[in-house]
Amino acid sequence: MSEFEPKIVAFVCNWCTYAGADLTGTSRIKYSSNVRIIRFPCTGRIDFMLLLKAFANGADGIIVSGCHPNDCHYTSGNFHARRRWILFRSLLDFLGIDVRRIHFAWVSAAEGAKWAEFVNSVNTEIKKLGPHHHYHDLVNTGIA
Amino acid sequence: MIETKSIKKETLAILFERLRSNDWRIVGPSKNGNQVTFKELPTGSTMTQDYIQSTQSAKHVLFPRVEELFSYQIKQKEVSLSEKKVTPTETLLFGIRPCDAAGIIPLAAVFNGDYPDSQFNNRLEHITVMAVSCIKADEYCFCTSVGGGPGDTRGSDILLTPLSTGDYLVEILTEKGKKLVESIADLFGLAPVESKETNLAKVEKRWPVDELEAKLKTLFNHEIWLKQSLRCIGCGACAFVCPTCVCFDIQDEGNSQGGKRLRCWDSCGFAHFTLHTSGHNPRELQVQRWRQRVMHKFSYQPERLNVIGCVGCGRCSRACPVDMNLQEHLSQLWEVQS
Amino acid sequence: MEELRKKARELLESSSVNVVIGYEEGGAGKVRPIFARQPGETNSLIYDSRCLQNLAVYLAKPEVKKFGKPAIVAPVTTLKALLQLAAENQVTFESLVIIGITPGGKPRFFSGWSEIEAFVSPFPDVEPADQEKLEKIAKMSLTERWQFWQDELSRCVKCYACRAACSLCYCSRCTVDMNQPQWIPVASHDLGNLEWHVMRAMHLAGRCINCGDCARACPLDIPLNLLTQKLLQDVYSHFNQRAGIGVKLENPLSTFKPDDKESFFG
Numbered sequence: 001m002s003e004f005e006p007k008i009v010a011f012v013c014n015w016c017t018y019a020g021a022d023l024t025g026t027s028r029i030k031y032s033s034n035v036r037i038i039r040f041p042c043t044g045r046i047d048f049m050l051l052l053k054a055f056a057n058g059a060d061g062i063i064v065s066g067c068h069p070n071d072c073h074y075t076s077g078n079f080h081a082r083r084r085w086i087l088f089r090s091l092l093d094f095l096g097i098d099v100r101r102i103h104f105a106w107v108s109a110a111e112g113a114k115w116a117e118f119v120n121s122v123n124t125e126i127k128k129l130g131p132h133h134h135y136h137d138l139v140n141t142g143i144a
Numbered sequence: 145m146i147e148t149k150s151i152k153k154e155t156l157a158i159l160f161e162r163l164r165s166n167d168w169r170i171v172g173p174s175k176n177g178n179q180v181t182f183k184e185l186p187t188g189s190t191m192t193q194d195y196i197q198s199t200q201s202a203k204h205v206l207f208p209r210v211e212e213l214f215s216y217q218i219k220q221k222e223v224s225l226s227e228k229k230v231t232p233t234e235t236l237l238f239g240i241r242p243c244d245a246a247g248i249i250p251l252a253a254v255f256n257g258d259y260p261d262s263q264f265n266n267r268l269e270h271i272t273v274m275a276v277s278c279i280k281a282d283e284y285c286f287c288t289s290v291g292g293g294p295g296d297t298r299g300s301d302i303l304l305t306p307l308s309t310g311d312y313l314v315e316i317l318t319e320k321g322k323k324l325v326e327s328i329a330d331l332f333g334l335a336p337v338e339s340k341e342t343n344l345a346k347v348e349k350r351w352p353v354d355e356l357e358a359k360l361k362t363l364f365n366h367e368i369w370l371k372q373s374l375r376c377i378g379c380g381a382c383a384f385v386c387p388t389c390v391c392f393d394i395q396d397e398g399n400s401q402g403g404k405r406l407r408c409w410d411s412c413g414f415a416h417f418t419l420h421t422s423g424h425n426p427r428e429l430q431v432q433r434w435r436q437r438v439m440h441k442f443s444y445q446p447e448r449l450n451v452i453g454c455v456g457c458g459r460c461s462r463a464c465p466v467d468m469n470l471q472e473h474l475s476q477l478w479e480v481q482s
Numbered sequence: 483m484e485e486l487r488k489k490a491r492e493l494l495e496s497s498s499v500n501v502v503i504g505y506e507e508g509g510a511g512k513v514r515p516i517f518a519r520q521p522g523e524t525n526s527l528i529y530d531s532r533c534l535q536n537l538a539v540y541l542a543k544p545e546v547k548k549f550g551k552p553a554i555v556a557p558v559t560t561l562k563a564l565l566q567l568a569a570e571n572q573v574t575f576e577s578l579v580i581i582g583i584t585p586g587g588k589p590r591f592f593s594g595w596s597e598i599e600a601f602v603s604p605f606p607d608v609e610p611a612d613q614e615k616l617e618k619i620a621k622m623s624l625t626e627r628w629q630f631w632q633d634e635l636s637r638c639v640k641c642y643a644c645r646a647a648c649s650l651c652y653c654s655r656c657t658v659d660m661n662q663p664q665w666i667p668v669a670s671h672d673l674g675n676l677e678w679h680v681m682r683a684m685h686l687a688g689r690c691i692n693c694g695d696c697a698r699a700c701p702l703d704i705p706l707n708l709l710t711q712k713l714l715q716d717v718y719s720h721f722n723q724r725a726g727i728g729v730k731l732e733n734p735l736s737t738f739k740p741d742d743k744e745s746f747f748g
Contacts, residue, residue: 176637179702181637199701199703200639200701200702209669210670210671210674282510283509283510373545374515374540374543374545374546375515375517375540377647378646379642379645379646379647380641380642380643380646381643381701383641384639384641384701395664395668395669397664406669408668408669408670409639409670411641414642414659416655416659429544430543431545463701465699467508467509467513469508
């Protein structure tokens, strides 16, 4: 019986987290390979619907990560993003979607080790939560 | 000569159970909060009959809100298509009103207009309509003004009329209806003495619909359309609750590996309904869309398909958030001085 | 009511406005909007507890705009909508005449936005009855909440009545009506319904003035206003911002504070 390997999608910003993940690689730090990283210019660009689209396309867990507040390459993108996530997370929880499946972090370009640690911990948590069945099942219901 | 029988009120539940044991599906009126909707009634579920009209029509049984037409798969540049096979269960559609049953006629006319729509026809073939006549009506009903009535038999396979005893007069109207009754003949009794007409609701006829059709042809540029449509917010509720509205949208949902083509409900009241790719919109104002709605139902469909596109059920008017009352508007159109 | 009719008549007779948008008696005990253009038509104007529809939605309608300068009968929720629309640059004080209606049903005129701001400030954002419903849902378990909302949202037919009725949904071309890409599915399958309502709630976050028209317009009786109210409360508790209280833009998603607090960033 093979162990459940969650599908995790990571939405990250180019200037901090993506560079940080790159550093993880060049530092030869191993971490879970079941994460697919999608690069954005800034966390401010990450549309909240993209997270739901990720779930609808089969993701079991989601990571959103970008520059620390005050370090945004575009000055304020991550401030707007932070506001967006505060509200979106609350709305999803209200609708009965398990927000433990969505993890947020500030990972800078220098934090290669932190990225690996973060991804591994998310992976462990999603493994415990299991596949995101009830959202995946939603995808084909209501069609005659 | 229509064959008539009777059936006791309590026997209905037995009738449903008999059909269920033969793998039939029973679709009937069910209460959901303040609203009545038509849905599948499994064993033990309660049916409601104490209402004048349901909020939504039962058209979704024939013409679902969202249905798959076909799907595709792409594997290494090979594309395979597979048509959705509709294999409906035998269904008893119970409890719709005579207006709703008559509404199947315009639906069938559209879905068999240019060519026969196999999905619609397939579903219709496997549905037996057991409608129930109206003993009550409200101010929104106007079936008698569009060629129907509270005991109209068009569109039904079997029509039940509630009697003063609480039991039903049964009219067997089609071969399908006859076949069903014969298969469970022991549940029915002799034709009652009480007449159908004495129990039916009274619905005032407000205009002669053929003459209204002719009149509408002369009113295309009249200023009345603007006045009537000013409060319309273009919400689409009327088209979605209507038993005869049949406009649909085709949506392809998929990606580079596979997907589906879906048919889903649409409304001519939406702002972008006639939006062209060029950006031009021949019906860019709500007044044009409102006029289109009335003309389509009462002028164009009668002319092209020989059916009136409205059965006077009144659902649009009850559902409208700004009290657009179709019967009131048609009366105003009828009274326009030539 | 006589006073309201008198004022409306005066506005039309003096050509201060070309149309008065108000309420009149409808059918079957309902009320409906009226667009009075002749002074005589103002005799049909009414105002009572049935007059709940937020008439500000008509200010964006092309056929109404064509009439020229309007007067609008505005109870508290409509006043809030007007303030929010003004904050978003959709309406200026000079472009219309606001016939405010006090909770006692009397017409009241204002000399400027700040007077309206002062007038609406004591009214709560969320009514106690809805507060109770929100608390009830919050107390449910995660699975119960999912079930509750799926039961409600799966009934949605995507008629977009909620969008059409909302005075803050004034985009001339809504994002759901764009198809390059078709971001939110048109079809009313379960996923399409969920995505639409999530998006609607987020686009109204901190902008909804809680008139309740979305829930009233919904032909399926889905309690849509609970979604927008939940976010109203979150916006207030997290960012201390409210909609419809002033003409200074306070939209939570267009503004930020460097020290916004959250508890879930790693």
